Amino acid sequence: QVQLVESGGGLVQPGGSLRLSCAASGSIFRFYAMNWYRQAPGKQRELVAGITSGGSTNYADSVKGRFTISRDNAKNTVYLQMNSLKSEDTAVYYCNAGGWAGAWGQGTQVTVSS
Numbered sequence: 001q002v003q004l005v006e007s008g009g010g011l012v013q014p015g016g017s018l019r020l021s022c023a024a025s026g027s028i029f030r031f032y033a034m035n036w037y038r039q040a041p042g043k044q045r046e047l048v049a050g051i052t053s054g055g056s057t058n059y060a061d062s063v064k065g066r067f068t069i070s071r072d073n074a075k076n077t078v079y080l081q082m083n084s085l086k087s088e089d090t091a092v093y094y095c096n097a098g099g100w101a102g103a104w105g106q107g108t109q110v111t112v113s114s
Contacts, residue, residue: 002026002103004095009108012085016112020080022095022105030073032098036080038091038110045094049080062088085112 008020020036033052039045049059049069057069068081078095090112095105 002029002032002097004097004103004105006093006095006105006108009093009110011111011113013114014085014087014112016085017081017083018085018110020082020093020095020108020110022078022080024076024078024095024097026076029076029097032102034069034071034078035096035099036069036078037094037096038089039094039107040088040091043091048093051078082110085110087112 003025005023006020008018010018012018031053033050035050036048037045038048047060048063049057049067051057051069051071059067066084071078090110092107092109094107097103
């Protein structure tokens, strides 16, 4: 089972940027589809962005044009570049490998506030 560790969260003003990283253990990282989810207080966890093992990406409508997911298989790491952040992006962001029944990281808090 792959293990995931997120980093890069924090407090940022509206309009600002953050880059989240997710480091994965294991030599089979490159075979996994990787996802970023988020969960805001009182809301369900939702898919933000995903990237397949082949590099195809998909995004939630709410983040299209602002967020970019990428992966570096040599570093066993997946990234989420978040630009033009809004207050509604405030949430705990989770890295996921292999879908809902797969592996999850511990989460990293992103707070967008002035």
